[in-house]
Amino acid sequence: MSQSGPLKTRKRERKVEDPKSRHKRHEAMEAVKALDSIRFGFSENPKEMEYFYDLFERVYCSGETLHTDKPTIGTLCIQAPYEIIYALGGVPVRLCNGFHTDEQSGGDFMPAKSCSLVKATLGMLNQHNIPTVDRLDFIVHPTTCDQKTKSISTIEDMGYSVYHMEFPRHKESEESREYWRRSVRSFAKELSVKIGRKLTRKSMKEAIKKVARAQLAYHRLSELMKNDPVPILGKDIFLVTNAFFFDDIERWTNRVHALCDELQKRVDEGYNAASKRSPRILYTGSPPIFPNLKLPLMIEQADGVVVADESCSANRLFNDMVSVDEWFLYDMVDAVADRYLKGCTCPIFTRNEDRKRRLADLAKRYSIDGVVYQSFAGCQVYEMEQRSIQRELEKIGIPMLYVETDYSPGQGGQLSTRIEAFIESLKVRKRRVDHKKRGAV
């Protein structure tokens, strides 16, 4: 845009801000606000969390970028196989975005009632400004949900180089498994051509182990959440898992282990991060992605504590470690492929019995008091699945709160009323159960 001269004469001198930098500023403001409420809204955060707070501050507020020396591969869904990207020396950067600012600018490309996450991602890509990395070499797009699948053409139009991985929507059949394995194999081939490196048994094995270590670290962290009282609040866990989207995987793993060590100490001391009767909440549904962590925050502000989750920004991201029988490339790539299909509980699948089973199992193992189910307004699959999940949870006697949200901050009042009422009712329930137990003794 050339500005040959002032368009209007005004009394007051006012410099019009460059839209891009304005956008950036808004983003940073949003990030700061969110980070502050995570960091300072609660007392006694674990010391090891400082690393993660700092990381987010650096990346989202100070504009620092990571991975300048390696090829960066943007992933649109967790189905993009991390192991293969690492094996080829690339770095996967998850592009799912939580900024309201981006959501608004992304709204230009999509219908009004559509998924905030996709809108925000589109908005971010449209700005050609990914906060975490300075450039994107390549975007991998597994054809998971409709909105992502359709928006990918818009992304291509923005000038990104995109690789489409066909992803089956029905995972029970043997054909789908084979189909997906093929997708992954040809992706590995394609990526190795793009990056210009050969996929070797050694690098693949290393990559699998690297990811497995990260998975293990996460599992250790989530195991700690089984403790009652809990050593850490759920909002921090979400922040940690969000960092996995872009942080260096080994550094991340080490930091999580350090955090776990500290938390272990807290557990030994009997420290309680929540209050005495805080209901233990299982979070499920659309993923909370920084800075849109408002729902976990709200739950915890209302004195609940998110001890477990079933979403693609945490639990689903780390589930299903890969086991390989014979360390051949074929075997390894197939093994990696299976991890992303069969174990996945994404609602895009036809009949998602696995998700119900997973939720029931999590509820049992984490002694859950209630489930909060978030669906982004416009995410049809989550909205539709809500009913069957509700029925399933009713069977095992666990109440569920279903909320439909988007990224807009103005929703607070009504949403928090619901959350609070839900948590209050859980508390009453819990108190009654405790009472009965004590009475029985």
Place this chain on the structure above:
Amino acid sequence: MSRLKKFIDRADIRRFRFWVQLSAFILFVYGGYLSIDLGREMPVFICGYDQEAAGMCYFMPLQHQLARDWERLFSAAGLGVLSAFAIFLLWFIIFNKAWCGYICPLGTMQDWITLLRKKIGVAYSNYTQSQYSSLKKIKYIFLAIVIIFPLLMGAGLFGGEWRAAFCKMCPGRLITPMFVGDFSQWSIDFSSNTAIFLTAFGIAFTILFIVGSFVKKRFFCFYCPMSAMHYIFSPFSILRLKKEGDKCTKCGDCYRVCDMQIFDIADDVVSKNILRDDCILCLKCIAACPEEDALHLDIVNMALFRSTKDGFAKRMGVDKERE
């Protein structure tokens, strides 16, 4: 106790199995040199044609016994058949199908061929699910051969060549004696058409066995009538393979490592008893399962070996917490 349990759960089942198999192989194939005789009711393919075997595959005596005249078979002499069968069952119920995965010399042979293939660096093949589900029925046909032909012979409906028809076709007859230097079974019997057919089939089957197990893990076990027989009696066994369906994430790790390609192990989240007819109870699935307690081996309802995250990490070599 809990430490012992933890130790077992972290065990490197692969190595353990290798050594057990090796010792069992030596014991069974060469046991005769040490005058070890475990009887003629072994529930594994240790062929009676091996002069130095420490026991005998039950199928050979079974076929001979069933081939008796019906008058004799259904008389008091039939009790001998039943008592032999009882001994077979007693052996079997102790280890269940672990006989296949840990003891069977023919199974061990296949695992060694697999090792060789791995060393050479050739990738393995698998059946597709549809091939698999149709091929696995063959073993019941073989079991029918083992039982029906001798019975019909006893009724006088077949000639004497059919007495031990399956033994004539079995690769064990050709392979096991080779280890004590006896190659005489590698021959075609031209004395009658039936004999030609059976011995030629035996050779063909053996070749198929060798080539097949080179490209497909545990190739022969799909067709093994002993496996079919085991399956019929496995409900009585004290050793059980169990699965906790709610803990399973269906990630398919177990299915992928399974030599026998048993689909249910990953996909069936309803049955508790997950031992299928093809299973060889090699426990690779438990070793490969990353979920805590999702799969476990029970002995009289006591968990002997469980899948744990910890054990998984150790076996995958990622247990060192910090790099």
Place this chain on the structure above:
Amino acid sequence: MPYFAGIDIGSTAIKIVLVDGNGDIVGQKVSASGSMFYKYAKESLQQLCKDVGIDESDISYTVSTGYGRKLFKEADETISEITANAIGARKAGERFGTIRTIINIGGQDSKAIGLDEEGNVVNFAMNDRCAAGTGKFLDVAAAKLEIDVEELGEYHFRASGTPLAINSTCAVFAESEIIGLLGNEHSKEDIVAGIHFSIAKRIIRLTKKVGLNDIIYFDGGPALNEGLVAAIEDELGREIAIPDYPQITTALGAALLAKESFGYAEA
């Protein structure tokens, strides 16, 4: 004698209830909330105290609820209006029997609450962010029809024949729909009845999510509108329970909770 205050700061009105140590209402006040929740709430409380004739310091414990609950800084405790409503409804509706289902229509939301035998909230449902089916909707419609909100009931019963259907889910669209109906020379009475029935349908759909039990308790400002009550009863096919002062149930609940919490605190 200790007194306890329950303050419900809603979107359209501030409701204050004072109870004594026995849990009996000693005073109540409803005033418009306007734009300065805190200021008006404070003033209303002072006014109420003056009316009842007690000193503000006699109030031992205050619980605030409603959208503006966080803004009332003097409150000893805040509570969500759903819980408060449940407690209040149990007390106010004692004479009807054991209440298991509550319908509440407020200024900017409508809720249905399911209770268990002991009066605890089992589950609840709220309308979406849109104002259709709320008090606001009635306000807008009444303004458009140029009648008073209090008159709506009268108009309802004067309607002839089948009520008109108002389908729009959104208050804004409903407004234009009303204009359209007026343009077609439909009478105001029919339109009012149509509005009532559309709200009734909406609220019953919501209530079905929590389960329809024997006694359905209806409170909130619009419960004063007899036309709407009739419409809901017609749609349900049975009578519903309306308390004497439907507006203050939530505030009453807050006050009762204040009394209880004070008891805990003392103990």
Place this chain on the structure above:
Amino acid sequence: MVRFFKRESGDLFKNRFFGFIFKNRKFVFGLQVVIALLFFYAIYMGFYDSSKDNIFTTALFWGIFWPFFIVTTLPTLGRVFCGICPHGFLGKYITKIGLKRKMPKWLQNRYIGVMLLFIGWWGVYYVFPGVYRTPLGTAILFAVMTIVAFIIYYLYKDMAYCKYICPIGTALRAYAKLSFTFFGSYQSACADCKTFDCAKSCPYALSPFNFEKKKSMGDCTLCMECTHSCEAIRFRLTAPGAAIYEKFKIVKEEVWVYILILAAIPISMAFHHGLGRSNISEEMIWVKTAAWAATLFDAGNFNLTGLFVFLYATLFSVAAAVVGMAIAAKIMKKDFSTTFYTLGYAFAPLFILASFAHAWEYFFTTNSAKIVEGMAWGFGFDIDVDPIAKRGDNWLQVFHLFRWIAVAWAFYILYRRFKHIDASRMRKIFAYPFASMLILFFIGVNIYRDYVLETYGRKTHHTHAPQKHQVAAISTIKEEDAKHIWLSDRVPLHEQGGPGGMGQRGQNTRVPQKSIYLLGGDFSKPLCVNEIKGRFFVVDTQNRYKEVKPVKKHGCLSVRFDTPAVGYYKVYYIQESAVGTKIAKFEFKRYDHNSEEEYSKEKMRAKTIKEVPFDLLRVRPDNETFYSMPATGDTVRFLVLKSGVPSPGVTVRLTTQFGWNKSVKSDRDGVASFKLIKDYMPEWSHFNRRFRETYWVEAQAENGGKIDYIVAQERFGRSRDEYSSSAYALIVAIFLLIATAGGVALYRYRTNRPFKEVKFDE
């Protein structure tokens, strides 16, 4: 529920007699109990006495049940047998206490029953003739069916066994359509019935009130339960086969029953017993095929001719039906399946009437006597009666008429069934001959059989089973006339017997016995010695000897003795005379596989007894065990003993069965060694791996002025090299190795091409 109804004249229940037979609860129950008792008693007897003496079991099942209860009732009263069937009778009670599960889908298949009948019964009947004719075979068959039936009754509800598994269930259902009765209800009463007691009381979960409307009784077994619940049920007379002319819901299995049973019984019988007994039976295609198949494998007692008769009959019949109907369908422009199954009902009378006639003819000629005798035997009497008629009586020709009645009826049914197909009259007329192709084939087979029997004549002798070796009279020889005399365990002409020749089979429970015969003459032409001067000694495994007296058996002198222990037994025949002692010796080993006896060299060492002045002992080599015997290529060594002392320099001569002989002198230790040569060289295809070749060893020596002579008979087996080839095996193995490895490699190469593995079945 209707309590009273005025019955119409055609209703069998109106008739006092039939009403009593069919409807009286006590009578029916009594009849059922009697039949069930008879049934189980016959099975029990079949096991108890499985010898030929037992004529009761077969008489009951094949003399009464089959011809009367099934074949006779079907085209007349209908499916009444089911009403008294022991399985159904007891099944009703078993189902009541059973698990009442729903039968799994794969079992709900009428073809199971049809195939059991077609293959399991008739197929076996031809392939293993006589199996079901023996008491034991019959008893096993019915015992197994009973157990299966009871298990299925116990597991599944609604008597599902009768519908799907019972071998005759579907067949009865199908043929009962020809009967002149119909079980239904008075529609006037059923129209306003609200209680449906008939359906409630039905153990088969059927709806009797619907039978009339549906024109079909479905799976009704005429158990008469519903008649007790409602008076509106009737059992009416109709025109014969009226049910089959109507339009009802077609059950495909029924049509297949007609075709398959037609193939399995009348047509196969015409092939096997009609054409097969003609003088030109060797020319028949099935006989030729069977002869060719017999060269391929060892079929044992498998009757290959029967098998191929069955296969060809099935093939021809099915082909005639299917091809004819297909052409008819094309002509009428209808789809095949509709045409086939609508018109297929016309084949119904062909079998059942032919069988009906045969059953009665057989009854008059043979069966009547068999039944009386069998029943009497079963209850402990022994009577002998003559059949009512003799074979060849003129009046029996009446029964041959039935075949033609059947054909005519089939044509008529076909005509009636054509009405249910909607096509132009012209097309139907053209289609008619093609649709009746199976009927024409049936006529053709009958005419051809009569023609062949007329023209070429009937074979005089016929048996189902292959002929057993007849023991003909054996020529004998006097001792003094014989060039050699020796001992053998086989009488002449039995020389070619298989491994069963040891005379020990079938006697497991008793002490095994052994017979040894004294033979004489030329080695190649043995004859029985019937006059002797010497004495027989038997030496047991402990080397104890005793003298035994010979007896005559099969015209031969023989000694018979117990062989209780494991080890070597010896028999000596010693004849002392002035010239010297003549000795014949036979040594044999007894071993059974159940024995725990260890082979110890010392115990099994050859020993002599002092009564024998001159002896030949086979020195057993170190590697010999209980399982092994000398074979071609082995060296056999004989120790020559004179009065118990090894004797060098004695000439020993070995003669084999095929005449080869060799003489050697015993060496310093008194041992004579022979290498057994291969002189058994039959045609390749007749080689018997288990052939035991006999040889004789003779020795003669001067002993104290007299000449002693000994002959011993021994046998040797075939060495592995004679019949098996490792070289071929190696070639085959290498070839297969390359082929399979190549195949696998190729397959893997092929599957590497992506997206090609989906194949469409065009």
